[in-house]
Amino acid sequence: MRVALLMGGVSREREISLRSGERVKKALEKLGYEYTVFDVKEDFLKEVDQLKSFDVVFNVLHGTFGEDGTLQAILDFLGIRYTGSDAFSSMICFDKLATYRFLKDIVEIPDFIEIREFMETSPLGYPCVVKPRREGSSIGVFICESDEEFQHAIKEDLPQYGSVIVQEYIPGREMTVSILETEKGFEVLPILELRPKRRFYDYVAKYTKGETEFILPAPLNPSEERLVKEMALKAFVEAGCRGFGRVDGIFSDGRFYFLEINTVPGLTETSDLPASAKAGGIEFEELVEIILKSAFLKGEVRA
Structure with missing residues (x-):
């Protein structure tokens, strides 16, 4: 299988995407896949046709263009298979206002x-x-x-x-729920509770080692854990998400308040999804292979 690894991008999250991509690249090497790295920049559309010669695109472009449905729409048009959610779901989830309006009758959302x-x-x-x-x-x-x-x-x-x-603003415990799609269906990984040393889980807390304490699994009783997982999975499925993703929210007074869905979550050494996967017994190389294989689950190019 020939893999095109897309990293970098033109958004404000470019540096994080490069970090995610470097880690995925090392995993692909260990797994023995044939791959080519594309550092996506403003002139990327001039070379997008090159992707047709690959079996699958592994997308780790965070933010605008790579996560908002634009890239996905281009790949759909060209008939190229890729990891993660399709263009429509990516567009909805990247726009928080659209997400809230779309899911307001499905999950509990702060005003x-x-x-x-x-x-x-x-x-x-x-x-x-x-x-x-x-x-x-x-x-x-x-x-x-x-x-x-x-x-x-x-x-x-x-x-x-x-x-x-x-x-x-809902005072409570910051939680994130990672979800993988496998041949058996959707798998909800152990819930991660985030305890940042800053005011909240901001950019610095996310990507600076030691700035956030990860509690895995989150200390919840069985009914609380079931509630959080059910609400996260319901949001993920209702939004039409595929492959892999992460649902963030606040747990407060026995209720889970939905905040957002990340359709291309970070895969850096400090990112949430790899940590949850490891707590569920999935090492990083295996996680990369699960994500890669999820692009083939429908047996056809997603459209």
Whole structure:
């Protein structure tokens, strides 16, 4: 099998994608796969036809272009098989507002509102969360306790994104649920509880070793564990996700509040999904092979 490994990209998550890609590359080497690395940059479309000579694309492009459905739509059009969710699901999940509207009757979501112009005070009171509609790795996310902090967050995000989400802040335990698709169906990996040493699980806490404590498996009683896994899997399946992914949320007072679905989650040495996989007895090389093989489960190019 010839594998095209896509890494890098043009989003603000480029460096994380390169880290994920380097780790996947080493795994492919150990597994004995024939592969070619494509460092995706702005001129990538000039060479996209080269991908037709490969059996499958292993996509580790995080953020805009690689995770928002754009790449997936191009690959579908060209009839090229790839890892992860299809164009529609990727588009929905990358846009948090679209995700919330799509899943509002399926899972419990903290109150939210979209704003497109400057406001002096939060319409949802304090504390609240301000975040971009379309972004990853907690880039542009602020927890605001006052008008001053809220105004700062809006001034930072609105010029860059044009639209931001203001969301109710739910105090509780940050949890992430990783899901793999295998021949047996969807497998929910051990729940990971995140205990960042910073205000919340932001970009620095995600990708700096020692900045977040991983609790695996999360200390939950059987009924709580069942609830979190069921809600995460329900969101993942309802959104039409495939292959692999991660559902993030807050566990508070016996309830699981959905926050987002990551359709191309990080595969770095500090990333959540590999940690959950290892806790479930799946070493990194095996994880890479499971993700790779999941692209073939339907027996045809996804469309």
